[in-house]
Amino acid sequence: MEWFTSSGYWLSRLVFQRGLAAIYLLAFLTAATQGRALIGERGLTPAPRFLARVPFRRSPSLFHLHYSDRFFTVCAWLGAALAAAVLAGAADDVPLWAAMAAWLVLWLLYLSIVNVGQVWYGFGWESLLLEAGFLAVFLGNERTAPPVLVLWLLRWLLFRLEFGAGLIKLRGDRCWRDLTCLYYHHETQPMPGPLSWYFHHLPKPLHRVETAANHVAQLVVPLALFTPQPAASVAAGIIVVTQLWLVASGNFSWLNWATILLALSAVDGRMAAEVLPLPTPPPLAAPPVWYEVLVAAAFVFVVVLSYWPARNLLSGRQLMNYSFNPLHLVNTYGAFGSVNRSRQEVVIEGTAAAVLTPDTVWKEYEFRGKPGDVRRMPRQFAPYHLRLDWMMWFAGISAAYAGSWFTPLVGKLLVNDRATLKLLRACPFPDEPPTHIRARLYLYRFTTRRERHAGGGWWHRTLIGEFLPPVRLEQVDPPGG
Structure with missing residues (x-):
């Protein structure tokens, strides 16, 4: 018809x-x-x-x-x-x-x-x-x-x-x-x-x-x-x-x-x-x-x-990315109602040292998509979705976004949980898990053209402060043990 x-x-x-x-x-x-x-x-x-x-x-x-x-x-x-x-x-x-x-x-x-x-x-x-x-x-x-x-x-x-x-x-x-x-x-x-x-x-x-x-x-x-x-x-x-x-x-x-x-x-x-x-x-x-x-x-x-x-x-109180029913049908959408003026990144580090001192060597965990190593070029992953990397971006905006999952993540890293490590690009402790994990907050910005041409990498970062102080396994409770 x-x-x-x-x-x-x-x-x-x-x-x-x-x-x-x-x-x-x-x-x-x-x-x-x-x-x-x-x-x-x-x-x-x-x-x-x-x-x-x-x-x-x-x-x-x-x-x-x-x-x-x-x-x-x-x-x-x-x-x-x-x-x-x-x-x-x-x-x-x-x-x-x-x-x-x-x-x-x-x-x-x-x-x-x-x-x-x-x-x-x-x-x-x-x-x-x-x-x-x-x-x-x-x-x-x-x-x-x-x-x-x-x-x-x-x-x-x-x-x-x-x-x-x-x-x-x-x-x-x-x-x-x-x-x-x-x-x-x-x-x-x-x-x-x-x-x-x-x-x-x-x-x-x-x-x-x-x-x-x-x-x-x-x-x-x-x-x-x-x-x-x-x-x-x-x-x-x-x-x-x-x-x-x-x-x-x-x-x-x-x-x-x-x-x-x-x-x-x-x-x-x-x-x-x-x-x-x-x-x-x-x-x-x-x-x-x-x-x-x-x-x-x-x-x-x-x-x-x-x-x-x-x-x-x-509505003047427009909701963004909201489902009005549990079937996720006829939803409201939107993106970037606000734009960050600076980029804060949470960097997770571990150490094998039994006792922490000012000279303790810390090694960084590398994620697949989110910025980490300042010399590593950002990669194209979309349309594949790196869910943990995206949530790490939210954690950099506010620790409140990491309330339900960040401590369990640290617990998994402290036991070298195989499934969790598969979400990462690289683990600096392939043989034995670290004794301590910490997380620090950095301010990241793209390098200028001059810095980039001088071999300065893709990013420049400045330490802001501590996101999570050093913790041992007994101080966290990863789900399922």
């Missing part, structure tokens, strides 16, 4: 679904490789303790039925295998109902992980993946044309993502209004990438242009998503370009790539085919009645849930 489906978006749907399957694959791989150390039975914030105090209605998850590290790992690898199959095109080779079931299983498995993930899964892109993944259930496969109602819901999601991020900036830090935030942001963002040093050293007038362009891209362009084609496709293209700029300048997990996929879902393939050598659309059958009913029900469900995020957009 022409009013219900639009064959012109078949390629946009294909790209969106395959890309979303790739993000799911990465998310499940992250859970499989990091989950045991972070939320396992002997992890930094054990999931069994969380499940014991939080009821199912507040955090629906399969793990309320049963939790063990083995079961968690099986679920993560099952999700990864299913995502890989969908990425390879399996959902287009099965009946429509089976394709919908595959997307639904992916959503349920990842929801179960997020809802026991605690601080490690408190990022906006977790809810973004779940919300987009829920809508993907109703997008169908190549056996039927894309449903118009779901295409509009994808645009509504993209609008909230971009417009909400733009509003939180204008309502937040003054530097967004005077166009100076990017004087600092490339240096103080959570995890700089290999090009961040170069972005930071762009001329200040260009930084102001960057900031102004960001406001246009997030506050003006999204409005055009609801206008007729080709304006909506042009708006989507602008969003894609701005997101690629963010991909080049930092590490924001899969946030930018998910936004790009949402934008591509708004591109009309018929118009794109006039300027690009795109393949011919395949024959698409009329949708079955049961499918139309499910899509209509999902549309009404999302519209009802949209009341709360829509009200939030209009």
Whole structure:
């Protein structure tokens, strides 16, 4: 039925679904490789303790039925295998109902992980993946044309993502209004990438242009998503370009790539085919009645849930990255309502000395992504998500962000816990664990061009003070012993 489906978006749907399957694959791989150390039975914030105090209605998850590290790992690898199959095109080779079931299983498995993930899964892109993944259930496969109602819901999601991020900036830090935030942001963002040093050293007038362009891209362009084609496709293209700029300048997990996929879902393939050598659309059958009913029900469900995020957009007390329901559907988004003017990093050190003296030699633990060794070039890890590295950035802002997990982390390092050490880039005590651990707070800044050319490395750091005084194993209580 022409009013219900639009064959012109078949390629946009294909790209969106395959890309979303790739993000799911990465998310499940992250859970499989990091989950045991972070939320396992002997992890930094054990999931069994969380499940014991939080009821199912507040955090629906399969793990309320049963939790063990083995079961968690099986679920993560099952999700990864299913995502890989969908990425390879399996959902287009099965009946429509089976394709919908595959997307639904992916959503349920990842929801179960997020809802026991605690601080490690408190990022906006977790809810973004779940919300987009829920809508993907109703997008169908190549056996039927894309449903118009779901295409509009994808645009509504993209609008909230971009417009909400733009509003939180204008309502937040003054530097967004005077166009100076990017004087600092490339240096103080959570995890700089290999090009961040170069972005930071762009001329200040260009930084102001960057900031102004960001406001246009997030506050003006999204409005055009609801206008007729080709304006909506042009708006989507602008969003894609701005997101690629963010991909080049930092590490924001899969946030930018998910936004790009949402934008591509708004591109009309018929118009794109006039300027690009795109393949011919395949024959698409009329949708079955049961499918139309499910899509209509999902549309009404999302519209009802949209009341709360829509009200939030209009509120002077706008919430950022907040879910109004435990299913993480129809959320509010946003990022960097405030921008740090300086970068503080927590550096963890250990020693094998039995007795501490002023001459004690301390050795640093190296993380994979966060700044440490001033001579080590920042690396590109996104869209892979280094959860511990991100939380270490928050700890540098305030010790309050490290209240639930930092002492357990120290305890794990004092026993050379194998799962925890796998989260790090290097352990300075490969044979025997250290006798003491301490943490110090440093002020980091990018080196100037002159310092860099003189061999000064990528960072310069200055000691601020003590973050954690030296402790021995008996002074901490790592979860699970």
